[in-house]
Amino acid sequence: MADTDMELWPQEDNIRLWHAIIQGPGETPFEGGTFELRIEVGTDYPIRPPVIRFVTHIFHPNIHFETGEICLDILKKEWSPAWSLQTACRAVVALLAAPDAESPLNCDAGNMLRGGDVRAYNAMARLYTVEYGSATRRG
Amino acid sequence: MAAGPTDGEMREEVTTVEDEEAEFLAYLAAATSKTSSIDVSVFLLPARSDFMAFQGYISLGMYQLPLYFSCETPGGRVRMSSIRGDCRLRALWKRGEWLNTGRLERSLDVGSFATELEDMLSSPLPPSLPPSAFKEGKTLRRTGVTAPPAVYRQLLTELQALGWANARDLSPRPPQGGAEDGLQGGAEDELLTLTLAVQDSAGREHEVLVELPSHPSPSVWPRCQARLPPVEEEAGGGAGWLEFDRRHLLPPSTPHSPPCSHFHLQLVKEQFQDRIAAFQDxxxxxxxxxxxxxxxxxxxxxxxxxxxxxxxxxxxxxxxxxxxxxxxxxxxxxxxxxxxxxxxxxxxxxxxxxxxxxxxxxxxxxxxxxxxxxxxxxxxxxxxxxxxxxxxxxxxxxxxxxxxxxxxxxxxxxxxxxxxxxxxxxxxxxxxxxxxxxxxxxxxxxxxxxxxxxxxxxxxxxxxxxxxxxxxxxxxxxxxxxxxxx
Missing domain, CATH: 3.10.110.20 (RWD domain-like)
Structure with missing residues (x-):
């Protein structure tokens, strides 16, 4: 899978700690932004899912603004060894395009979407993308 | 020549490390007092193919002191903490006034290390060396023993006879024990492992791993391992090394052979070929x-x-x-x-x-x-x-x-x-x-x-x-x- 829109690499001194740079999907407020993910691969991987967090701040209902925690079913109870780190990152990218306001980790974002105020949500998400969304690979 | 303190047959004559040491130093004192110096030479051979370790001996009058060490770089500076030898070498090492270890430490490569060593040992022994001074040996621990030179000569002869092409790998077992002061730690079972390539009747090559004893004798057999298929029904696919029965290696004519011992490499090869004949099909x-x-x-x-x-x-x-x-x-x-x-x-x-x-x-x-x-x-x-x-x-x-x-x-x-x-x-x-x-x-x-x-x-x-x-x-x-x- 040639990925021009994603970079995924292990930390030099620790094969169980991976980093990824993902790109915000088009036609979303995240378009043009780059976001860093930190991926902890436990000893029981791939039986248990990796722990993926956003390092870059992002405004999204299913991503905690401070801790970067992600609420995504395939990283929790719907995990299967069929997923790889790369496809899991793709699922995170897909989550950016398809927010689920019903299980918010970011209540502000969730409330905007549930209240039907898509404009406000888009504006806020865009604001934070411009502010923070320029992560680059640090080695 | 004394084969070293691990040899069972030697134990009756030489009772303790202290005695051996005292005997050696007495000899040195006597030898150097008569003439100005004694014959000294240092022989070293690479112990590993990458030149990261060497072994050999110091020939000092009638004594031959085995020596083993590793280097920081291939053929480069000698790691002082890695030097292994027997109790006599240790005694020598403790005589700072004769053997200046600081000078040795500054040698940049193995060649200059050997020259330095020869140089120092060739100079007359300082007179302030009463043999009794070394009776403090109570604190000495028995030290690692590398094989005497005769052992290596025998090994070379046997390998020559087998053909060098059949020797795949020859490596020393890493010496065990304390590394902090170099001459401590008992590496009594220091061995060489030899990988022999043996061809079967169809020209297939098999590897036999031979663990060579550091002091071969007619009663000590090399331990051999080779990859053979498991014969028992219940054993599944991946059986590992199969050990030879040592009794199989007993040659019929050895009980009265002289104590000049050999490694029986030819015999190992023949016995292995006999053993695998059954598996050709x-x-x-x-x-x-x-x-x-x-x-x-x-x-x-x-x-x-x-x-x-x-x-x-x-x-x-x-x-x-x-x-x-x-x-x-x-x-x-x-x-x-x-x-x-x-x-x-x-x-x-x-x-x-x-x-x-x-x-x-x-x-x-x-x-x-x-x-x-x-x-x-x-x-x-x-x-x-x-x-x-x-x-x-x-x-x-x-x-x-x-x-x-x-x-x-x-x-x-x-x-x-x-x-x-x-x-x-x-x-x-x-x-x-x-x-x-x-x-x-x-x-x-x-x-x-x-x-x-x-x-x-x-x-x-x-x-x-x-x-x-x-x-x-x-x-x-x-x-x-x-x-x-x-």
Whole structure:
């Protein structure tokens, strides 16, 4: 899978700690932004899912603004060894395009979407993308 | 010449390390008082092919002191903490006024180290050296003993006789024990391991690992290991090294041979060749499979001399494990099909029906091809050189995944395990999935599912786990021995 829109690499001194740079999907407020993910691969991987967090701040209902925690079913109870780190990152990218306001980790974002105020949500998400969304690979 | 304190025969004459040391120093004092100096020379040979370690001896008058050390770089500065020797060398080392270790430490390479050492030892022994001064030996520990030079000479002679081409690898066992002051720590069992290449009657090469004793004697036999197939029925595929029975190595004519000892390398070779003569047919059969069938798991799974099993691809998603009896390789082999029931069911019936036509004059592969009614698919990659440009076809061959789809490995562990579970043998029954799993991996996965069902077998102690395939989510079942609920 040639990925021009994603970079995924292990930390030099620790094969169980991976980093990824993902790109915000088009036609979303995240378009043009780059976001860093930190991926902890436990000893029981791939039986248990990796722990993926956003390092870059992002405004999204299913991503905690401070801790970067992600609420995504395939990283929790719907995990299967069929997923790889790369496809899991793709699922995170897909989550950016398809927010689920019903299980918010970011209540502000969730409330905007549930209240039907898509404009406000888009504006806020865009604001934070411009502010923070320029992560680059640090080695 | 004293062979060193570990030699059993020497123990009566030389009782303690202290005595040996005192004797040695007394000799030195006497020798150097008569003449201005004694004959000194240092002999060193690389102990490793990368020149990171050397061994040899210091010839000091009538004494020969074994010496072993490693270097910081190939042939470079000597690691002072790595120097090993016997108690005499240690005694020498403690005489700072004679042997200036600081000067040795500053030598930039092994050559100048040896020259420095010779230089210092050739100078007269300082007069302030009453032999009794070294009776403080109570605190001395017995030190590591490298073999006396005669041992190496004997080894060289024997290797010469065998032919150097047959010596694959010769490496010292790393000395054990304390490294902090260099001359401490008991490395009494310091040995050399030698890998001999021995050819069988069909020209196949086998490796025999020989552990050489540091003090060979007629009563000490080298320990030998080689890869031989397991003969017992219950032993599975990957048996490891098989040890020789030492009694087999006893030559008939040694009881009265002189104490000048040898390593019996020629004998090791002959005994090994005798031993493997019985397996020639077996390896012919295995070679035939390795050459003409698609053996799963890549190059490392082929030509495994110690294994009596081969996993062979028969068709898309279906393979079989062929188990050959090493002592009767041409007899009907034990075959176990792996794959979806719809595919392997008919094969199993054909095998039962056709087993009577088995022709022991033909290769088991040819027999199986005749019984199953199709030729075995050829290996997708050429036997020499893996990968690049290997002619995997466009059909199912190209898409064949040999590895477990959970851990992406073929063989688990180091391959020495006898358990069948270390190769992927469980197939998803969904014909659009058909992925392979190690039963261990699949079991771990199924046990994490909250809705897994367990069905206990009646009389057998086996349990069937029912869950879903991690890829296609269709139901998958796995039979296991017992289930832990932890």
């Amino acid at each position: 077996f390896w012919d059969v295995m070679d035939d499979l390795d050459r003409h069938a698609w053996v799963m798991g890549g190059a490392s799974e082929r030509f495994r001399r110690e294994s009596r099993e081969r996993r062979v691809v028969l068709h898309a998603h279906a393979s079989c494990v062929i188990n050959i009896d090493p002592l009767a390789p041409y007899k009907p082999s034990h075959v176990e099909f792996v794959g979806p029931e719809a595919v392997i069911g008919p094969w199993t019936r054909r095998l039962y029906a056709g087993i009577g036509d088995w022709d022991t004059a033909r290769m088991p592969r040819q027999n199986l091809e005749a019984i199953l009614g199709f030729p075995f698919p050829a290996p997708p990659t050429p036997l020499d050189g893996e990968g690049n440009g290997g002619g995997k076809g466009e059909g199912w061959e190209a898409a064949y995944v040999e590895e477990c789809c959970i851990c992406y490995a073929y063989r688990l562990g180091d391959g020495s395990s006898k358990e069948r579970g270390d190769i992927p043998t469980v197939t998803c029954e969904n014909e659009r999935c058909r992925r392979l799993y190690h039963s261990v991996c699949l079991r771990q996965w199924l046990q994490t599912l909250p809705d897994v069902k367990m069905i206990r077998g009646g009389l057998t102690n086996r349990t069937t786990l029912l869950g879903s395939c991690p890829f296609c989510i269709e139901p998958i079942s796995l039979e296991v021995d017992a289930v832990s609920f932890v």
